[in-house]
Amino acid sequence: MRMHRRKDDPREPGDRGREETVKLSDAASFLLDECRMVLPGIQALFGFQMIAVFNQRFADDLSFAEQVTHFVSLSLVAIAIALIMAPAVYHRTEGVREVSERFLRNSTRLLVASMVVLGVGLCLDYYVVARLVLDTPWAALPAAALFGVFTFFWIVLPRSHELKGFLDSLPRAKEEHGSE
16 A cells, blocks of 8 residues: 655655555554544544534524534534544454554544534635624625635645645745755
8 A cells, every 4th residue: 555654754855745555454554543532532523513502693694594504514513533544443343453454544534524514614604604703695605615616625735736746846946045
């Protein structure tokens, strides 16, 4: 399985863009670490979303449709939590002493799916907040823009080899100019 190295990569700067094979056990460890890093933030968000319902402004200033939108957002964040925790459960039930490519493939899909569901949930709640703050029907525009940002950074960028090449060249150029 091909994976990129971490920030503490001992390779020389000229080696950027090079790929190498990583042991399945290391790949599984990286994947589970990524899930562990994302989970606390999603859980904190979920807690704040739960509390919002008990705020007087929620009942007074939001229409029934906007309250339902918040509930749908809350539900999507809960689903994202289930998806992000699934690889650890999957690892435990499949066998902690062995790692398969199937485990990595399925767990990676679960992680990516959790981010998609989380992104949609965040955008829906962002709309609700924008509606309260801006008090305009145009509140959907910032939410749509946020959806565009998530789509670019979470879907387009990871799949764009041309853009990756461009972004990989930027730090090198910065290092070359910085050493003068």
